[in-house]
Amino acid sequence: MNAEKDFLIPVDSHNHSAQSPDGKNTLGEMAERACELGIEHYTVTDHLEINKFYDEEFPYEEPVRQSSLLLPPLIEEYKGRVDIHYGVELGQPVHDYELTERMLDSYDYEFIIGSCHMVKGWEDFYCLDYREVDPNYLLRLYFDELLEMAEWGKFDVLGHLTYPLRYIAGDFGINISMTQYEGIISEILKTLIKNNMGIEINTSGLRQKIGVTLPDEHYVRLYRRLGGEILTIGSDAHCTADLGKGIAEGIALAKKCGFDRIYYYDHRKPIAIKI
Template identity: 40%
Template sequence: MYYYDYHVHTTNSTDGKDTLMDVCQSAISKGVKEIAITDHFEPTQVNQEYVFYQPELFFKEIEEARQIFKGLLVIKYGVELGQPHIYPIYSEKLINEYPFDFVLASAHKIKGDVDFGDIDYTQANRSFYMQKYIDSLYELVQWGKFDCLAHFDLIKRYCARSGIKINLIEEYEEKITEILKEVIKKGKGIEVNTSGLRQYSAGLMPDWDILSLYKKLGGTHLTIGSDAHSAPEIGAGFQETVELLKKLGYKTVTLYKKRKPYEIAFSEYTNGKSA
Protein backbone atom coordinates (compact mmCIF):
# COMPACT_ATOMS: atom_id res chain seq x y z
CA MET A 1 0.00 0.00 0.00
CA TYR A 2 1.05 3.59 -0.64
CA TYR A 3 0.51 6.23 1.97
CA TYR A 4 0.95 9.97 2.37
CA ASP A 5 2.64 10.94 5.63
CA TYR A 6 1.86 14.55 6.51
CA HIS A 7 3.78 14.94 9.78
CA VAL A 8 7.49 14.19 9.54
CA HIS A 9 10.49 15.64 11.39
CA THR A 10 14.18 15.67 10.52
CA THR A 11 17.32 16.94 12.23
CA ASN A 12 16.09 20.43 11.31
CA SER A 13 13.87 19.95 14.38
CA THR A 14 15.63 20.03 17.75
CA ASP A 15 14.15 16.63 18.58
CA GLY A 16 14.58 15.06 15.13
CA LYS A 17 16.93 12.07 14.98
CA ASP A 18 17.55 11.51 11.26
CA THR A 19 18.49 13.66 8.28
CA LEU A 20 16.16 14.51 5.42
CA MET A 21 18.03 12.06 3.19
CA ASP A 22 17.55 9.24 5.71
CA VAL A 23 13.87 10.08 6.07
CA CYS A 24 13.31 10.08 2.30
CA GLN A 25 15.10 6.78 1.82
CA SER A 26 13.04 5.19 4.60
CA ALA A 27 9.81 6.48 3.05
CA ILE A 28 10.72 5.02 -0.34
CA SER A 29 11.71 1.68 1.16
CA LYS A 30 8.25 1.47 2.77
CA GLY A 31 6.40 2.37 -0.42
CA VAL A 32 5.29 5.75 0.90
CA LYS A 33 4.35 8.00 -2.01
CA GLU A 34 4.42 11.46 -0.45
CA ILE A 35 5.67 13.13 2.73
CA ALA A 36 5.31 16.60 4.19
CA ILE A 37 8.38 17.67 6.14
CA THR A 38 6.97 19.56 9.12
CA ASP A 39 9.95 20.57 11.21
CA HIS A 40 9.21 22.59 14.34
CA PHE A 41 9.02 26.36 14.38
CA GLU A 42 8.56 27.03 18.09
CA PRO A 43 9.24 30.57 19.35
CA THR A 44 9.73 31.25 23.06
CA GLN A 45 9.78 34.35 25.21
CA VAL A 46 13.58 34.50 25.06
CA ASN A 47 13.83 33.45 21.41
CA GLN A 48 10.78 34.75 19.59
CA GLU A 49 12.53 34.53 16.23
CA TYR A 50 13.40 30.88 16.97
CA VAL A 51 16.85 31.09 15.45
CA PHE A 52 17.32 27.31 15.36
CA TYR A 53 14.91 27.17 12.44
CA GLN A 54 16.61 28.28 9.22
CA PRO A 55 14.02 28.51 6.45
CA GLU A 56 16.49 29.20 3.65
CA LEU A 57 18.41 26.03 4.51
CA PHE A 58 15.16 24.09 4.95
CA PHE A 59 13.88 24.94 1.48
CA LYS A 60 17.29 24.40 -0.10
CA GLU A 61 17.59 20.90 1.38
CA ILE A 62 14.11 19.91 0.29
CA GLU A 63 14.71 21.19 -3.23
CA GLU A 64 17.88 19.13 -3.41
CA ALA A 65 16.02 16.06 -2.11
CA ARG A 66 13.27 16.61 -4.67
CA GLN A 67 15.85 16.38 -7.43
CA ILE A 68 17.53 13.30 -5.97
CA PHE A 69 14.28 11.39 -5.38
CA LYS A 70 12.35 12.68 -8.38
CA GLY A 71 9.86 10.08 -9.59
CA LEU A 72 10.26 8.08 -6.38
CA LEU A 73 8.87 10.38 -3.69
CA VAL A 74 6.89 13.62 -3.52
CA ILE A 75 8.26 15.92 -0.82
CA LYS A 76 6.04 18.77 0.36
CA TYR A 77 7.23 21.93 2.11
CA GLY A 78 5.63 21.82 5.56
CA VAL A 79 6.02 23.31 9.00
CA GLU A 80 4.67 22.62 12.48
CA LEU A 81 4.01 25.91 14.24
CA GLY A 82 4.13 25.64 18.03
CA GLN A 83 1.50 27.85 19.73
CA PRO A 84 1.58 30.51 16.99
CA HIS A 85 -1.36 32.24 18.68
CA ILE A 86 1.04 33.18 21.51
CA TYR A 87 3.80 34.29 19.15
CA PRO A 88 1.90 35.47 16.06
CA ILE A 89 4.36 38.04 14.72
CA TYR A 90 7.20 35.69 13.78
CA SER A 91 4.88 32.76 13.00
CA GLU A 92 2.93 34.84 10.51
CA LYS A 93 6.10 36.34 9.08
CA LEU A 94 7.43 32.85 8.37
CA ILE A 95 4.35 31.49 6.61
CA ASN A 96 3.79 34.71 4.68
CA GLU A 97 7.35 34.89 3.33
CA TYR A 98 7.92 31.26 2.32
CA PRO A 99 6.00 29.01 -0.10
CA PHE A 100 4.82 26.27 2.22
CA ASP A 101 2.54 23.53 0.93
CA PHE A 102 1.19 22.64 4.35
CA VAL A 103 1.04 24.30 7.78
CA LEU A 104 0.32 22.32 10.94
CA ALA A 105 -0.42 24.11 14.20
CA SER A 106 0.07 22.70 17.67
CA ALA A 107 -0.60 23.65 21.28
CA HIS A 108 2.52 22.32 23.00
CA LYS A 109 2.83 25.00 25.65
CA ILE A 110 0.93 27.35 27.92
CA LYS A 111 1.67 31.05 27.98
CA GLY A 112 4.91 31.45 29.89
CA ASP A 113 6.52 28.61 27.91
CA VAL A 114 5.35 25.84 30.22
CA ASP A 115 5.40 22.70 28.08
CA PHE A 116 2.51 20.28 28.56
CA GLY A 117 5.08 17.51 28.26
CA ASP A 118 7.08 18.77 31.26
CA ILE A 119 4.23 18.74 33.77
CA ASP A 120 4.00 16.14 36.56
CA TYR A 121 0.34 15.14 36.18
CA THR A 122 -1.64 13.94 39.18
CA GLN A 123 -5.29 13.22 39.89
CA ALA A 124 -5.35 16.48 41.83
CA ASN A 125 -4.12 18.69 38.97
CA ARG A 126 -5.39 16.83 35.90
CA SER A 127 -8.55 18.92 35.53
CA PHE A 128 -6.63 22.20 35.85
CA TYR A 129 -4.25 21.30 33.04
CA MET A 130 -6.94 19.74 30.87
CA GLN A 131 -8.79 23.07 31.02
CA LYS A 132 -5.56 24.90 30.18
CA TYR A 133 -5.08 22.66 27.18
CA ILE A 134 -8.64 23.12 25.93
CA ASP A 135 -8.27 26.89 26.31
CA SER A 136 -5.03 26.75 24.32
CA LEU A 137 -6.72 24.81 21.51
CA TYR A 138 -9.55 27.32 21.42
CA GLU A 139 -7.16 30.27 21.20
CA LEU A 140 -5.15 28.50 18.50
CA VAL A 141 -8.22 27.91 16.37
CA GLN A 142 -9.33 31.50 16.84
CA TRP A 143 -5.94 32.58 15.44
CA GLY A 144 -6.67 30.25 12.56
CA LYS A 145 -3.84 30.92 10.09
CA PHE A 146 -2.92 27.27 9.68
CA ASP A 147 -4.13 24.39 7.52
CA CYS A 148 -4.54 21.57 10.02
CA LEU A 149 -4.72 21.26 13.79
CA ALA A 150 -2.16 18.69 14.96
CA HIS A 151 -2.73 15.89 17.52
CA PHE A 152 -5.98 17.35 18.88
CA ASP A 153 -5.91 15.62 22.29
CA LEU A 154 -2.14 15.69 22.79
CA ILE A 155 -2.38 16.11 26.56
CA LYS A 156 -3.56 12.52 26.95
CA ARG A 157 -0.09 11.37 25.82
CA TYR A 158 1.54 13.08 28.78
CA CYS A 159 -1.14 12.14 31.30
CA ALA A 160 -0.77 8.49 30.26
CA ARG A 161 2.96 8.73 30.88
CA SER A 162 2.09 9.64 34.48
CA GLY A 163 -0.33 6.72 34.71
CA ILE A 164 -3.43 8.88 34.30
CA LYS A 165 -5.93 8.05 31.59
CA ILE A 166 -8.08 10.90 30.29
CA ASN A 167 -10.69 11.37 27.62
CA LEU A 168 -11.23 15.03 26.79
CA ILE A 169 -14.64 14.61 25.23
CA GLU A 170 -16.08 13.05 28.37
CA GLU A 171 -15.48 16.25 30.32
CA TYR A 172 -15.33 18.94 27.65
CA GLU A 173 -17.72 17.86 24.89
CA GLU A 174 -19.38 21.26 24.63
CA LYS A 175 -16.08 23.11 24.27
CA ILE A 176 -14.64 20.52 21.89
CA THR A 177 -17.77 20.83 19.76
CA GLU A 178 -17.29 24.60 19.69
CA ILE A 179 -13.64 24.20 18.65
CA LEU A 180 -14.45 21.70 15.89
CA LYS A 181 -17.24 23.89 14.55
CA GLU A 182 -14.78 26.77 14.32
CA VAL A 183 -12.26 24.55 12.52
CA ILE A 184 -14.93 23.63 9.97
CA LYS A 185 -16.21 27.20 9.64
CA LYS A 186 -12.70 28.45 8.84
CA GLY A 187 -12.18 25.72 6.23
CA LYS A 188 -9.38 24.12 8.22
CA GLY A 189 -8.75 20.47 9.02
CA ILE A 190 -7.57 18.20 11.77
CA GLU A 191 -4.75 15.72 11.76
CA VAL A 192 -5.06 12.05 12.61
CA ASN A 193 -1.76 11.53 14.40
CA THR A 194 -0.61 7.92 14.69
CA SER A 195 2.24 8.50 17.14
CA GLY A 196 -0.01 7.75 20.11
CA LEU A 197 -0.19 4.15 18.93
CA ARG A 198 3.52 3.90 19.73
CA GLN A 199 3.30 5.63 23.12
CA TYR A 200 1.78 5.23 26.59
CA SER A 201 -1.66 6.43 25.48
CA ALA A 202 -1.83 3.55 22.97
CA GLY A 203 -4.34 5.31 20.72
CA LEU A 204 -4.71 7.75 17.87
CA MET A 205 -4.74 11.48 18.44
CA PRO A 206 -7.52 12.38 18.41
CA ASP A 207 -9.44 9.40 19.73
CA TRP A 208 -12.19 7.85 17.64
CA ASP A 209 -14.89 9.74 19.60
CA ILE A 210 -13.51 13.14 18.57
CA LEU A 211 -13.07 11.92 15.00
CA SER A 212 -16.66 10.70 15.06
CA LEU A 213 -17.89 14.07 16.34
CA TYR A 214 -15.90 15.91 13.67
CA LYS A 215 -17.56 13.75 11.03
CA LYS A 216 -21.02 14.32 12.54
CA LEU A 217 -20.46 18.09 12.50
CA GLY A 218 -19.60 17.99 8.79
CA GLY A 219 -15.82 17.99 8.99
CA THR A 220 -14.06 16.52 5.96
CA HIS A 221 -10.47 17.78 5.95
CA LEU A 222 -8.33 15.05 7.51
CA THR A 223 -4.62 14.45 7.13
CA ILE A 224 -2.78 11.43 8.49
CA GLY A 225 0.65 11.89 10.04
CA SER A 226 3.07 9.60 11.83
CA ASP A 227 4.73 12.48 13.72
CA ALA A 228 7.92 10.61 12.90
CA HIS A 229 11.02 11.88 14.68
CA SER A 230 13.15 9.08 13.23
CA ALA A 231 13.26 7.50 9.79
CA PRO A 232 11.85 4.07 10.82
CA GLU A 233 8.65 5.72 12.11
CA ILE A 234 7.55 6.95 8.68
CA GLY A 235 4.07 5.62 7.88
CA ALA A 236 3.79 3.75 11.19
CA GLY A 237 0.26 2.69 12.11
CA PHE A 238 -1.31 3.89 8.87
CA GLN A 239 -3.09 0.70 7.85
CA GLU A 240 -5.10 0.39 11.06
CA THR A 241 -5.79 4.14 10.97
CA VAL A 242 -7.26 3.96 7.47
CA GLU A 243 -9.45 1.03 8.50
CA LEU A 244 -10.77 2.93 11.53
CA LEU A 245 -11.57 6.01 9.46
CA LYS A 246 -13.49 3.86 7.00
CA LYS A 247 -15.52 2.39 9.87
CA LEU A 248 -16.34 5.89 11.06
CA GLY A 249 -17.73 6.70 7.63
CA TYR A 250 -14.90 8.77 6.21
CA LYS A 251 -14.34 8.28 2.50
CA THR A 252 -11.48 10.66 1.77
CA VAL A 253 -8.17 11.96 3.07
CA THR A 254 -6.94 15.51 2.47
CA LEU A 255 -3.67 16.40 0.79
CA TYR A 256 -2.22 19.89 0.28
CA LYS A 257 -0.33 21.71 -2.43
CA LYS A 258 0.67 25.34 -1.98
CA ARG A 259 -1.66 25.36 1.02
CA LYS A 260 -4.67 24.39 -1.07
CA PRO A 261 -6.52 21.28 0.16
CA TYR A 262 -7.77 18.57 -2.14
CA GLU A 263 -9.49 15.32 -1.28
CA ILE A 264 -8.59 11.86 -2.48
CA ALA A 265 -10.58 8.67 -1.93
CA PHE A 266 -9.10 5.91 0.19
CA SER A 267 -8.73 3.82 -2.94
CA GLU A 268 -6.43 6.53 -4.36
CA TYR A 269 -4.75 7.07 -0.99
CA THR A 270 -3.59 3.46 -0.95
CA ASN A 271 -2.55 3.17 -4.60
CA GLY A 272 -0.29 6.17 -4.76
CA LYS A 273 -2.11 8.88 -6.70
CA SER A 274 -0.56 12.29 -6.07
CA ALA A 275 -0.43 15.86 -7.29
Protein backbone atom coordinates (compact mmCIF):
# COMPACT_ATOMS: atom_id res chain seq x y z
CA MET A 1 0.00 0.00 0.00
CA ASN A 2 1.17 3.47 -0.80
CA ALA A 3 -0.80 6.36 0.65
CA GLU A 4 0.43 8.77 -1.99
CA LYS A 5 -0.97 6.93 -4.92
CA ASP A 6 -4.65 6.38 -5.76
CA PHE A 7 -5.02 2.86 -7.03
CA LEU A 8 -7.93 2.38 -9.39
CA ILE A 9 -7.68 -1.36 -10.07
CA PRO A 10 -6.75 -3.63 -7.15
CA VAL A 11 -5.22 -6.52 -9.12
CA ASP A 12 -4.44 -8.04 -12.45
CA SER A 13 -3.26 -11.57 -11.76
CA HIS A 14 -3.13 -13.05 -15.26
CA ASN A 15 -1.44 -11.42 -18.26
CA HIS A 16 1.31 -11.95 -20.81
CA SER A 17 4.25 -9.96 -22.14
CA ALA A 18 6.49 -10.59 -25.14
CA GLN A 19 8.21 -13.23 -22.98
CA SER A 20 5.24 -15.37 -24.10
CA PRO A 21 5.03 -16.60 -27.72
CA ASP A 22 1.74 -14.74 -28.23
CA GLY A 23 2.44 -11.59 -26.14
CA LYS A 24 2.94 -8.22 -27.86
CA ASN A 25 4.61 -5.84 -25.40
CA THR A 26 7.80 -6.02 -23.37
CA LEU A 27 7.70 -6.58 -19.61
CA GLY A 28 8.75 -2.93 -19.20
CA GLU A 29 5.89 -1.67 -21.36
CA MET A 30 3.40 -3.84 -19.48
CA ALA A 31 4.66 -2.59 -16.10
CA GLU A 32 4.47 1.03 -17.27
CA ARG A 33 0.89 0.51 -18.45
CA ALA A 34 -0.02 -1.14 -15.13
CA CYS A 35 1.36 1.98 -13.45
CA GLU A 36 -0.64 4.35 -15.69
CA LEU A 37 -3.82 2.38 -15.05
CA GLY A 38 -3.32 2.45 -11.29
CA ILE A 39 -3.17 -1.31 -10.86
CA GLU A 40 -2.13 -1.94 -7.27
CA HIS A 41 -0.98 -5.60 -7.36
CA TYR A 42 0.18 -6.61 -10.79
CA THR A 43 1.28 -10.22 -11.37
CA VAL A 44 3.10 -11.14 -14.57
CA THR A 45 2.18 -14.68 -15.70
CA ASP A 46 3.95 -15.47 -18.95
CA HIS A 47 3.32 -18.81 -20.62
CA LEU A 48 5.36 -21.88 -19.81
CA GLU A 49 3.86 -24.61 -21.99
CA ILE A 50 5.45 -27.78 -20.69
CA ASN A 51 4.63 -30.00 -23.67
CA LYS A 52 5.89 -27.31 -26.11
CA PHE A 53 9.04 -26.56 -24.14
CA TYR A 54 11.47 -27.64 -26.86
CA ASP A 55 9.39 -26.51 -29.86
CA GLU A 56 11.41 -24.86 -32.63
CA GLU A 57 8.87 -22.07 -33.05
CA PHE A 58 9.35 -20.84 -29.49
CA PRO A 59 11.84 -22.72 -27.33
CA TYR A 60 10.91 -21.73 -23.78
CA GLU A 61 14.20 -22.25 -21.98
CA GLU A 62 15.74 -18.89 -22.88
CA PRO A 63 12.71 -16.55 -22.47
CA VAL A 64 11.89 -18.21 -19.14
CA ARG A 65 15.45 -17.70 -17.93
CA GLN A 66 15.45 -14.10 -19.25
CA SER A 67 12.22 -13.29 -17.37
CA SER A 68 13.80 -14.44 -14.12
CA LEU A 69 16.57 -11.88 -14.68
CA LEU A 70 14.32 -9.05 -15.91
CA LEU A 71 11.72 -9.23 -13.15
CA PRO A 72 13.70 -8.41 -9.99
CA PRO A 73 14.98 -5.00 -11.23
CA LEU A 74 11.53 -4.18 -12.61
CA ILE A 75 9.91 -5.01 -9.25
CA GLU A 76 12.45 -2.70 -7.62
CA GLU A 77 11.97 0.12 -10.16
CA TYR A 78 8.19 0.25 -9.64
CA LYS A 79 8.16 -0.13 -5.87
CA GLY A 80 5.56 2.23 -4.34
CA ARG A 81 3.88 2.77 -7.71
CA VAL A 82 2.92 -0.79 -8.70
CA ASP A 83 3.38 -3.86 -6.54
CA ILE A 84 4.74 -6.28 -9.18
CA HIS A 85 4.83 -10.04 -8.64
CA TYR A 86 6.58 -12.72 -10.64
CA GLY A 87 4.14 -15.41 -11.70
CA VAL A 88 3.78 -17.98 -14.44
CA GLU A 89 1.00 -19.65 -16.40
CA LEU A 90 2.06 -23.27 -16.32
CA GLY A 91 0.44 -25.12 -19.23
CA GLN A 92 -0.03 -28.88 -19.37
CA PRO A 93 2.12 -29.77 -16.32
CA VAL A 94 0.80 -33.34 -16.30
CA HIS A 95 2.26 -34.01 -19.78
CA ASP A 96 5.78 -34.13 -18.32
CA TYR A 97 6.04 -34.15 -14.54
CA GLU A 98 9.83 -34.37 -14.56
CA LEU A 99 10.32 -31.25 -16.66
CA THR A 100 7.61 -29.43 -14.71
CA GLU A 101 9.29 -30.16 -11.39
CA ARG A 102 12.67 -29.14 -12.75
CA MET A 103 11.25 -25.79 -13.90
CA LEU A 104 9.41 -25.16 -10.64
CA ASP A 105 12.59 -25.96 -8.70
CA SER A 106 14.70 -23.66 -10.91
CA TYR A 107 12.62 -20.50 -10.70
CA ASP A 108 11.30 -18.56 -7.78
CA TYR A 109 7.73 -18.08 -8.97
CA GLU A 110 5.48 -16.22 -6.56
CA PHE A 111 2.27 -17.35 -8.21
CA ILE A 112 1.53 -20.35 -10.41
CA ILE A 113 -1.58 -20.60 -12.55
CA GLY A 114 -2.12 -24.18 -13.70
CA SER A 115 -3.74 -24.34 -17.12
CA CYS A 116 -4.68 -26.87 -19.75
CA HIS A 117 -4.73 -25.41 -23.26
CA MET A 118 -4.55 -28.79 -24.98
CA VAL A 119 -5.15 -32.37 -23.92
CA LYS A 120 -2.57 -35.11 -24.49
CA GLY A 121 -2.22 -35.90 -28.16
CA TRP A 122 -4.14 -32.85 -29.37
CA GLU A 123 -3.29 -29.28 -30.34
CA ASP A 124 -4.48 -26.19 -28.43
CA PHE A 125 -8.28 -25.90 -28.24
CA TYR A 126 -7.88 -22.64 -30.05
CA CYS A 127 -6.45 -24.38 -33.18
CA LEU A 128 -9.11 -27.09 -33.58
CA ASP A 129 -12.00 -27.26 -36.03
CA TYR A 130 -15.05 -28.37 -34.03
CA ARG A 131 -16.96 -29.34 -37.17
CA GLU A 132 -14.41 -32.12 -37.61
CA VAL A 133 -13.93 -33.30 -34.05
CA ASP A 134 -16.61 -34.07 -31.46
CA PRO A 135 -16.36 -31.28 -28.86
CA ASN A 136 -17.83 -33.51 -26.16
CA TYR A 137 -15.13 -36.13 -26.70
CA LEU A 138 -12.49 -33.46 -26.12
CA LEU A 139 -14.32 -31.87 -23.19
CA ARG A 140 -14.35 -35.21 -21.39
CA LEU A 141 -10.58 -35.52 -21.87
CA TYR A 142 -10.17 -31.90 -20.80
CA PHE A 143 -12.01 -32.23 -17.50
CA ASP A 144 -10.25 -35.54 -16.77
CA GLU A 145 -6.94 -33.75 -17.24
CA LEU A 146 -8.00 -30.85 -14.98
CA LEU A 147 -8.83 -33.38 -12.28
CA GLU A 148 -5.40 -34.98 -12.69
CA MET A 149 -3.81 -31.51 -12.36
CA ALA A 150 -5.85 -30.68 -9.24
CA GLU A 151 -4.81 -34.00 -7.67
CA TRP A 152 -1.15 -33.33 -8.50
CA GLY A 153 -1.65 -30.00 -6.76
CA LYS A 154 1.62 -28.12 -7.20
CA PHE A 155 0.19 -24.83 -8.41
CA ASP A 156 -1.89 -22.07 -6.81
CA VAL A 157 -4.99 -21.51 -8.91
CA LEU A 158 -6.57 -23.27 -11.84
CA GLY A 159 -6.60 -21.08 -14.96
CA HIS A 160 -9.75 -20.40 -16.98
CA LEU A 161 -11.77 -23.50 -15.96
CA THR A 162 -13.97 -23.28 -19.08
CA TYR A 163 -11.19 -22.51 -21.57
CA PRO A 164 -12.41 -24.80 -24.42
CA LEU A 165 -15.80 -23.03 -24.42
CA ARG A 166 -14.05 -19.83 -25.51
CA TYR A 167 -13.64 -21.56 -28.89
CA ILE A 168 -16.36 -24.24 -28.99
CA ALA A 169 -19.24 -22.03 -27.78
CA GLY A 170 -17.74 -18.62 -28.54
CA ASP A 171 -16.01 -18.87 -31.91
CA PHE A 172 -17.89 -21.87 -33.34
CA GLY A 173 -21.26 -21.06 -31.74
CA ILE A 174 -21.77 -24.72 -30.75
CA ASN A 175 -24.20 -25.15 -27.88
CA ILE A 176 -22.86 -27.64 -25.34
CA SER A 177 -25.06 -29.18 -22.70
CA MET A 178 -22.81 -28.64 -19.69
CA THR A 179 -24.95 -30.50 -17.13
CA GLN A 180 -23.16 -33.76 -18.10
CA TYR A 181 -19.92 -32.24 -16.71
CA GLU A 182 -21.35 -30.92 -13.45
CA GLY A 183 -20.15 -34.03 -11.56
CA ILE A 184 -16.55 -33.94 -12.71
CA ILE A 185 -16.35 -30.14 -12.41
CA SER A 186 -17.57 -30.42 -8.80
CA GLU A 187 -14.89 -33.08 -8.25
CA ILE A 188 -12.20 -30.77 -9.68
CA LEU A 189 -13.34 -27.87 -7.49
CA LYS A 190 -13.51 -30.02 -4.35
CA THR A 191 -10.01 -31.36 -5.02
CA LEU A 192 -8.63 -27.83 -5.44
CA ILE A 193 -10.30 -26.73 -2.20
CA LYS A 194 -8.95 -29.77 -0.33
CA ASN A 195 -5.43 -28.95 -1.58
CA ASN A 196 -5.69 -25.26 -0.51
CA MET A 197 -5.76 -24.11 -4.10
CA GLY A 198 -8.15 -21.78 -5.87
CA ILE A 199 -9.61 -20.74 -9.18
CA GLU A 200 -9.47 -17.54 -11.16
CA ILE A 201 -12.08 -15.38 -12.81
CA ASN A 202 -10.49 -14.82 -16.20
CA THR A 203 -12.10 -11.75 -17.73
CA SER A 204 -10.81 -12.27 -21.31
CA GLY A 205 -14.14 -13.83 -22.31
CA LEU A 206 -15.87 -10.48 -21.73
CA ARG A 207 -14.02 -9.01 -24.71
CA GLN A 208 -14.35 -12.12 -26.88
CA LYS A 209 -17.24 -13.78 -28.72
CA ILE A 210 -18.24 -15.94 -25.76
CA GLY A 211 -19.13 -12.74 -23.86
CA VAL A 212 -18.77 -14.17 -20.32
CA THR A 213 -15.92 -14.65 -17.86
CA LEU A 214 -14.01 -17.97 -17.77
CA PRO A 215 -15.55 -19.56 -15.81
CA ASP A 216 -18.94 -17.84 -15.79
CA GLU A 217 -21.28 -17.09 -12.89
CA HIS A 218 -22.66 -20.63 -12.62
CA TYR A 219 -19.25 -22.13 -11.77
CA VAL A 220 -18.13 -19.26 -9.55
CA ARG A 221 -21.32 -19.88 -7.53
CA LEU A 222 -20.72 -23.65 -7.54
CA TYR A 223 -17.16 -23.10 -6.28
CA ARG A 224 -18.47 -20.88 -3.50
CA ARG A 225 -21.19 -23.37 -2.57
CA LEU A 226 -18.59 -26.14 -2.29
CA GLY A 227 -16.62 -23.99 0.17
CA GLY A 228 -14.23 -22.30 -2.26
CA GLU A 229 -12.42 -19.31 -0.81
CA ILE A 230 -9.36 -18.53 -2.92
CA LEU A 231 -10.28 -16.54 -5.99
CA THR A 232 -7.93 -14.48 -8.17
CA ILE A 233 -8.90 -12.18 -11.03
CA GLY A 234 -6.97 -11.57 -14.24
CA SER A 235 -7.50 -9.97 -17.62
CA ASP A 236 -5.40 -12.52 -19.58
CA ALA A 237 -4.12 -9.48 -21.52
CA HIS A 238 -1.54 -10.23 -24.21
CA CYS A 239 -0.87 -6.52 -24.89
CA THR A 240 -0.89 -3.24 -22.96
CA ALA A 241 -4.28 -2.29 -24.45
CA ASP A 242 -6.04 -5.16 -22.66
CA LEU A 243 -4.34 -4.85 -19.29
CA GLY A 244 -6.79 -4.40 -16.41
CA LYS A 245 -9.79 -4.97 -18.68
CA GLY A 246 -12.83 -6.50 -17.05
CA ILE A 247 -11.33 -6.57 -13.55
CA ALA A 248 -14.13 -4.36 -12.16
CA GLU A 249 -16.72 -6.70 -13.74
CA GLY A 250 -14.85 -9.70 -12.31
CA ILE A 251 -14.94 -8.21 -8.82
CA ALA A 252 -18.66 -7.44 -9.18
CA LEU A 253 -19.25 -11.06 -10.19
CA ALA A 254 -17.26 -12.36 -7.22
CA LYS A 255 -19.39 -10.23 -4.85
CA LYS A 256 -22.59 -11.35 -6.52
CA CYS A 257 -21.55 -14.99 -5.97
CA GLY A 258 -20.99 -14.42 -2.25
CA PHE A 259 -17.27 -13.64 -2.02
CA ASP A 260 -16.23 -10.75 0.21
CA ARG A 261 -12.55 -10.94 -0.72
CA ILE A 262 -10.30 -11.85 -3.60
CA TYR A 263 -6.62 -12.82 -3.47
CA TYR A 264 -3.28 -12.16 -5.06
CA TYR A 265 -0.10 -14.11 -4.26
CA ASP A 266 3.11 -12.95 -2.64
CA HIS A 267 5.81 -15.64 -2.72
CA ARG A 268 3.23 -18.44 -3.01
CA LYS A 269 1.14 -17.04 -0.13
CA PRO A 270 -2.44 -15.95 -0.85
CA ILE A 271 -3.04 -12.38 0.33
CA ALA A 272 -6.67 -11.33 0.79
CA ILE A 273 -8.12 -8.08 -0.47
CA LYS A 274 -11.57 -7.04 0.81
CA ILE A 275 -14.02 -6.28 -1.97
